[in-house]
Amino acid sequence: MPRLAGAFAVSLGIAALGAVPAQAEKLTIGLGGSVNSLDPHFYSTTPNNLVAFHIFDRLVDRLADGKLAPGLATAWRAVSPTIWEFTLREGVTWHDGKPFTADDVAFTLKRALDVPNNLGGFAGIIRPITAVEVAGPLLIRLTTATPIPNLPSDLTRLAIVSRHAGQDATTADYNSGKAAIGTGPFKFSAYQPGERIELVGNDTWWGKKPDWTSVTLRLIPNVAVRTAALLAGDIDVIDQPSASDLPRLQSSDKVKVAEIAGMRVNYVVPMIQPAPDAPAVLDKKGVKIEPSPLTKQKVREALSLAINRAGITERVVLGTATPTGQWLPAGIPGYDAKTPVPAYDVQKAKKLLGEAGFPDGFRLTLSTANDRTPYSVEVAQALAQMWSRIGVEVAIDAMPFSVYSTRGAKSQFSAYLGSWSNNSMEGTGLLRDLLATRSQQTGWGLYNWAQYSNPALDALTTAAISEVDEARREKLVLDAVKLVSSDVAIIPLYHFKNIWATQRRLRYAPRIDELTLATDVHKAGQ
Numbered sequence: 001m002p003r004l005a006g007a008f009a010v011s012l013g014i015a016a017l018g019a020v021p022a023q024a025e026k027l028t029i030g031l032g033g034s035v036n037s038l039d040p041h042f043y044s045t046t047p048n049n050l051v052a053f054h055i056f057d058r059l060v061d062r063l064a065d066g067k068l069a070p071g072l073a074t075a076w077r078a079v080s081p082t083i084w085e086f087t088l089r090e091g092v093t094w095h096d097g098k099p100f101t102a103d104d105v106a107f108t109l110k111r112a113l114d115v116p117n118n119l120g121g122f123a124g125i126i127r128p129i130t131a132v133e134v135a136g137p138l139l140i141r142l143t144t145a146t147p148i149p150n151l152p153s154d155l156t157r158l159a160i161v162s163r164h165a166g167q168d169a170t171t172a173d174y175n176s177g178k179a180a181i182g183t184g185p186f187k188f189s190a191y192q193p194g195e196r197i198e199l200v201g202n203d204t205w206w207g208k209k210p211d212w213t214s215v216t217l218r219l220i221p222n223v224a225v226r227t228a229a230l231l232a233g234d235i236d237v238i239d240q241p242s243a244s245d246l247p248r249l250q251s252s253d254k255v256k257v258a259e260i261a262g263m264r265v266n267y268v269v270p271m272i273q274p275a276p277d278a279p280a281v282l283d284k285k286g287v288k289i290e291p292s293p294l295t296k297q298k299v300r301e302a303l304s305l306a307i308n309r310a311g312i313t314e315r316v317v318l319g320t321a322t323p324t325g326q327w328l329p330a331g332i333p334g335y336d337a338k339t340p341v342p343a344y345d346v347q348k349a350k351k352l353l354g355e356a357g358f359p360d361g362f363r364l365t366l367s368t369a370n371d372r373t374p375y376s377v378e379v380a381q382a383l384a385q386m387w388s389r390i391g392v393e394v395a396i397d398a399m400p401f402s403v404y405s406t407r408g409a410k411s412q413f414s415a416y417l418g419s420w421s422n423n424s425m426e427g428t429g430l431l432r433d434l435l436a437t438r439s440q441q442t443g444w445g446l447y448n449w450a451q452y453s454n455p456a457l458d459a460l461t462t463a464a465i466s467e468v469d470e471a472r473r474e475k476l477v478l479d480a481v482k483l484v485s486s487d488v489a490i491i492p493l494y495h496f497k498n499i500w501a502t503q504r505r506l507r508y509a510p511r512i513d514e515l516t517l518a519t520d521v522h523k524a525g526q
Helices: 046-055 102-111 151-157 171-176 223-231 243-251 297-305 309-316 346-355 376-388 401-409 428-435 455-466 470-487
Strands: 026-031 060-062 068-070 073-080 083-088 129-136 139-144 186-192 196-201 214-219 237-239 255-270 321-323 362-369 392-399 415-421 491-503 506-508 521-523
Touching (some): 026 223, 046 214, 060 151, 068 073, 068 151, 102 129, 102 139, 223 243, 223 491, 243 255, 297 491, 309 321, 309 491, 362 376, 362 401, 376 415, 428 470, 455 470, 491 506
Parallel strands (some): 026 214, 362 392, 362 415
Antiparallel strands (some): 255 415, 321 491
16 A cells, blocks of 8 residues: 655656776865765755765756756656656665665655754755655655646755664764765765765665775865865865966866856845844944845845946956856746846946935945855955945955855845855746745745745746746746846846866866766766
């Protein structure tokens, strides 16, 4: 008899990948991002996820070009508009030898919402699931409250953990390795927070065997140190090399560079409802302005118009990004070719500030992480200089990502510099998680630190997420893009390029989703 566990399912039959003998070699990767846990459900960020995906598998994989591929699910299909069915891979075992079953998937879907003190990332994709039916040892059905045609894509973010290892496990148990028992290509060996993660090959992995029997992921936020280690031969692969070092790396006979246009957008978020203990927006005499000027559309538009995006991409990030006025890059469904990059217009910005009641400007604090994305502090400094031309004085508050994300979740900013990776390759993810009105019931607005709320945008988001027809869904996203742009809910700046540098003896296929995976690193010529 089928057993109900609480939510969802898909179908697309593809045979398991063949295996080749692993080479007895060690790979060392230098990572620039901040990794704050080995618990795959503690906080969904690209650095945390890429570490997790070495140890754990996903139901649905994503290839380097962004296309979906079988993972622990070999097939998925929509049984009805609100029911997805996933057929699971046979013969998969956990690192401790126990078999993988649908019970583990059901457990994962429950656990990802219940991790104590978690910083989130999964509520938006899991809460809409109203029932999880374990229909057999290797069959699971997921029922959703409304149609969610992008559910398989959403699930590429979720690492599947074992019920037997995770039943009573804490985040500390995953960090210690006690519960870090996955089905993935590598096994946990050691973790030194802020320093490194040591992994060893999983000889029983179902996929194509990696070239490496052991992998070290070194956490090196300082880009100069990361690059020097690569050039010295101490590291085999690095992500996020400094733009200023690219000419030297590209001309080196020791290393080579791989890059691809990415999905990540960098933006400024004006806080609409900051927490009482957030840095205040002040007038020029130092008196707190209530409500914040940033609640006014004309003020937000003025800040946007005062930004020279081309100048930032050319002179600050040195050509490693493309200016934009929207969160989706060109070529992705939902990108609006008729929404131009906002013009740089200081005079119009000053006029708008005056019309909003702030002809003399004001003072604000712009917060940013200093160890998450390249040039974040330098970009913040450039914004401060540009805004000073319209009378807005800016204090920059740069901090480690661990502090930044904790404060952001509590809305303890007056404005912040952030980024979002559109790895679902469509527009509803950012709408749901960053701009939708916060809701515990739906899980939407998880990263809506600004507490922005627009009922018209919520209605468009709801309709777009549930729309099965692709053309109609894209039209709804386009309407949302126009609404966000006109209201200046966020201030997009540029889209990143994803860049890696490797030893010349290696090859790495650059990934559109930014993930740096040891399984994608091969010897040149192989």
